[in-house]
Amino acid sequence: MSTATTSNSPGKWVVLPHYAFAALAFVALSILLLFSTDAFGGHYFHPKLLTLTHVAALGWATMLIFGAMYQLLPVVLDCKLYSEKLGTIAFVFLAVGTILLAWCFWHFELGHLMHLAACSLVIAFILFNINVIQTARQAPKWTVESDFIVTSAIWLLVTGIVGLVMVLNFTMAFLPAEHTHYLKLHAHIGMAGWFLLLIIGVGSKLIPMFLLAHAEDFKKLNWSYNLINAGLVFFIFDHLFFHTALLPVYAALVVAGVILFLLFIYETSKTRQRNDVDLGMKQTFVALGLLLLPLVLVIVVSSNLNLPQQLLSSIYLVYGISVFFGFVSAIILGQTFKTLPFIVWMHAYEDYVGKFKTPLPKDLYNHSLQRWQNITYLFGFVLLITGVLLRNQQVILGGAIGFTLTAVLYTVNVFQLLLHKVQELKPFAYGNTGA
Amino acid sequence: METQVPEEFGNEVFETLKYIIDPEVGINIVDLGLVYEISLDGDKLEVNLTLTTPGCPMSGTIVTATEQILLKRFPNLDVKVNLVWSPPWSTEMITEEGMRQLEGKS
Numbered sequence: 001m002s003t004a005t006t007s008n009s010p011g012k013w014v015v016l017p018h019y020a021f022a023a024l025a026f027v028a029l030s031i032l033l034l035f036s037t038d039a040f041g042g043h044y045f046h047p048k049l050l051t052l053t054h055v056a057a058l059g060w061a062t063m064l065i066f067g068a069m070y071q072l073l074p075v076v077l078d079c080k081l082y083s084e085k086l087g088t089i090a091f092v093f094l095a096v097g098t099i100l101l102a103w104c105f106w107h108f109e110l111g112h113l114m115h116l117a118a119c120s121l122v123i124a125f126i127l128f129n130i131n132v133i134q135t136a137r138q139a140p141k142w143t144v145e146s147d148f149i150v151t152s153a154i155w156l157l158v159t160g161i162v163g164l165v166m167v168l169n170f171t172m173a174f175l176p177a178e179h180t181h182y183l184k185l186h187a188h189i190g191m192a193g194w195f196l197l198l199i200i201g202v203g204s205k206l207i208p209m210f211l212l213a214h215a216e217d218f219k220k221l222n223w224s225y226n227l228i229n230a231g232l233v234f235f236i237f238d239h240l241f242f243h244t245a246l247l248p249v250y251a252a253l254v255v256a257g258v259i260l261f262l263l264f265i266y267e268t269s270k271t272r273q274r275n276d277v278d279l280g281m282k283q284t285f286v287a288l289g290l291l292l293l294p295l296v297l298v299i300v301v302s303s304n305l306n307l308p309q310q311l312l313s314s315i316y317l318v319y320g321i322s323v324f325f326g327f328v329s330a331i332i333l334g335q336t337f338k339t340l341p342f343i344v345w346m347h348a349y350e351d352y353v354g355k356f357k358t359p360l361p362k363d364l365y366n367h368s369l370q371r372w373q374n375i376t377y378l379f380g381f382v383l384l385i386t387g388v389l390l391r392n393q394q395v396i397l398g399g400a401i402g403f404t405l406t407a408v409l410y411t412v413n414v415f416q417l418l419l420h421k422v423q424e425l426k427p428f429a430y431g432n433t434g435a
Numbered sequence: 436m437e438t439q440v441p442e443e444f445g446n447e448v449f450e451t452l453k454y455i456i457d458p459e460v461g462i463n464i465v466d467l468g469l470v471y472e473i474s475l476d477g478d479k480l481e482v483n484l485t486l487t488t489p490g491c492p493m494s495g496t497i498v499t500a501t502e503q504i505l506l507k508r509f510p511n512l513d514v515k516v517n518l519v520w521s522p523p524w525s526t527e528m529i530t531e532e533g534m535r536q537l538e539g540k541s
Contacts, residue, residue: 009492071492078490209488212460212526212537273526273537274460345458346496354455354500355507361458428454428504 008074012347014084014091018067019340020418021095022332023411025059030404032106033384037396040388044316045180051105056324057190058098058121062156064332065198066094066128068339069149073135076145076205082134090127097121110170118160118167125160129153144221148201151229155193162186185239191294191323192232192254199331200224200261203284207265210281210338211272220264227257247302255295262288278362279370283334286378290330293322310391317388325381325403333377333410341365344417356425364420365413373409376402440475448473448480451508455500457493462536464497468528471519480505480512485524494518 032052039048070087074080081087097120104114132153136146166182169175175182200221208215231253238244265288277285297319300307307315341361349358380402387395440448452470453463464470464484472483482501486494498516505514529537 008490008494075488075490075492205488210459212487212529214525271526273529273534275538342459342492346492350496350499353496354502354504360456360461362461428507 008078008080009343009346010070010074010081010084010087012343014081014087015067015071015343016418017091018063018070019336019414021091022060022064022067023407023414025055025063025098026329026407027404027411028102029055029060030400030407033400033403034397037387037393037400040314040317040393040396041391043313044320045183047105047108049317049320051102053320053324054105055098055102056329057195058094059102061195061324061328061332063091063094063098064336065195066090068335069128069132069198069202071339071343072202072206073132073149076143076149076202077136077139079135079138079140082131082138086127086131090124090131093120093124093127097124110167114167114170118164122157122160122164125153125157129157144218144225145201145205147225148197148204148221151225152194152196152198152201155189155197155232159186159190159194162189181239185236187320188235189232192228195323195328196254196258197225197228199328200228200258203331204261204264206335206338207281207284208268208272210274211269211277212274213268213270213272215264215268217264217267220260220267224257224260224264227253227260231257245304248299251298251302255299258291258295262291278337279367279374280334280337283374283377284331284338286374287327287330287334290322290326290381293326294319297322314389314391318385321385321388325384330377330381333373333406336410336414337365337370340414340417344420348420348422352422352425356427358425359423365417369409369413373406373413376405376409380404380406440473440480444475445473447508448482448505451504452482452501454504455497457487457497459493460487460537462529462533464501466530466533466536468530468533469497469524475512478512479515480509481515481517483517483519485519487524489520489523 029052032048032055036048036052039046039052066087070081070084097117100113100117100120104110104117132150136142136150139146162182163186165175166179166186169179169182204215204221207213231250234253235247235250238246238250297315300315301312301319341364344364345359345361352358380399382399383395383402384399387393387397387399449465449470453465455464456462457464457467457469460467467487469486470482470484472481474481482505484497484501486497498518501516502514505512505516
C-alpha cells in the first residue's frame with residue numbers, strides 16, 4: 001500500500017552530538033575570552049589568541065557545521081548521506097583533536113601532544129571529505145551549491161594539512177620562511193575556502209527556502225564561486241612563490257565574489273512570500289550585514305597603507321574577530337534555530353503527524369532566550385571590536401561578558417531542544433469519530 | 436489542484452489533509468499548494484503531492500502522515516500517496532487562504 005519514499009535524513013545520533021559539543025565549546029570559548037583580555041594588545045601570534053581562534057574555528061564553528069551538514073547535505077544534494085558511521089568517527093577525531101589542540105596552544109606545548117592533535121584533526125577532515133564527495137557523487141543533479149560545498153570540504157582539508165605542517169615545523173623547523181608567513185596562508189584558506197564557500201553554498205539553498213522565495217538566476221552564484229576560488233588560488237601561489245604586490249587584487253576578487261552572493265540573496269529575497277521573518281532569520285541577516293566588515297578589512301590588511309604598526313596589529317585582530325566572532329558566529333546563532341528544532345521535531349514527532357495534534361518545531365524552544373541571545377551577542381561583538389581597536393582591557397572584558405551571556409542563553413536553549421521529550425498528544429477529533 | 440473524484444468527496448479529502456501542517460511554514464499542505472491531484476478508482480484513493488524543495492527532509496514524514504490521516508478518515512479505502520516533482524512547486528501554487536495566512540503572520 002505504501003509508496004512513500006523514505007526520507008533522506010540521517011539518524012539523530014550522527015547529527016545531535018555535534019550541536020551539543022559545539023554549544024559547550026561556545027561556552028568554553030567565551031570563558032577563555034574572559035581570561036584573555038590581556039592578549040589583545042599585541043601580535044596575533046599569541047598562545048591565548050591561537051587557543052581562542054582554534055576553539056572558535058574548530059570546536060564551535062566546524063563542529064556545528066559538520067553536524068548540520070550531515071542533515072543538510074541530503075537536502076541540498078537530494079540524496080542520502082554516504083555514511084553515518086564515517087560521520088560519527090569524524091566527530092570523535094574532531095572532538096579529541098580540538099580539545100588537545102586547545103590545551104596545547106593555551107599552555108604553548110608544541111611537542112608530541114600537538115602533533116597528535118593535528119593528526120587527529122586531519123583524519124577528521126579526510127573522513128568528512130570522503131563523506132561529502134561520496135554523497136555528492138550520488139546526487140541526481142549537480143548544482144552550483146554542490147560546487148560550493150564539495151570545494152569547501154577540499155579547502156578544509158588543505159587548511160588542516162597546512163596546519164599539520166606548521167605544527168611539525170614548531171619542533172623540526174624545516175620550512176624556509178618564518179611561521180607567521182604560513183599562518184596567513186592557513187588562516188585565509190580556512191576563512192575563505194572553508195567557512196565562506198560552505199556558508200555561501202548552503203545559504204544560497206536554505207535562505208530562499210526559509211523565505212519561500214524562488215531563485216531563478218544562478219549566474220551571480222556561478223561567478224561568486226569562480227571569483228572566490230580564483231582569488232584564493234592566486235593568493236596561495238603568490239604568497240608561496242612570487243611575493244608580488246598584487247594581494248589587494250586577489251582580495252578584491254574574493255570580495256567581488258561575496259558581493260555577488262549578497263546580491264543573489266537580495267534579489268531572491270525580493271520574491272519571498274513569507275513576511276514573518278523570525279528571530280533565526282533576523283540573526284542570519286545580521287550575520288550577512290556583519291560580513292561587510294571583514295570584506296573591508298581584507299582590502300585594508302592586504303594593501304600596503306603604511307599605517308602605524310600598532311594600529312595595523314589591532315586591525316589584524318579585528319579582522320580575525322570579525323570573521324570568527326562576527327560573521328561565522330552570528331550565522332550559526334541564527335541558523336541553529338532554523339535547523340535544530342526541525343531535526344529534533346522530526347525525530348520526536350514523525351510517527352505522530354497525521355494522527356495527533358503535534359507542536360511545531362518553533363514551539364520546542366524558548367523565543368525569549370533567543371531574543372536575549374541575539375541582543376547580548378551584538379552588544380558583546382561591538383564591545384569586543386571597540387575594545388581591541390582602543391586597546392582597552394575593560395571594554396574587551398565587557399565584550400567577553402556579552403559573549404558569555406550569549407553562550408549561556410544559546411546553550412540553555414540548545415539543550416532544551418536536545419533533551420525534548422514528547423508530551424501527551426491529543427488525537428484529532430474527527431479521527432475518533434471517523435475511524 | 437486537480438480532482439478526479441466527486442466534488443463532495445474531494446472537498447472531504449482536502450479538508451482532511453488540511454490537518455497536516457508544514458512544520459517550517461506553519462501552514463497546512465493544501466493551502467501551501469503541495470497537494471497536486473487526488474483520484475478515486477473504485478476503492479483506491481490516490482494522492483499526488485509535492486514538497487517545497489526536492490531533498491526536503493520532511494518527505495517521509497509528510498507522505499506517511501498523508502497516508503495515515505486518509506486511512507483513518509476513510510478506513511474502507513486503499514490509500515496510495517505519490518511524491519511527485521513535476522511541475523516543481525513554486526510560490527504561485529499557494530492558495531489565497533495560504534497567502535492570507537502568510538500575510539497574517541507578518
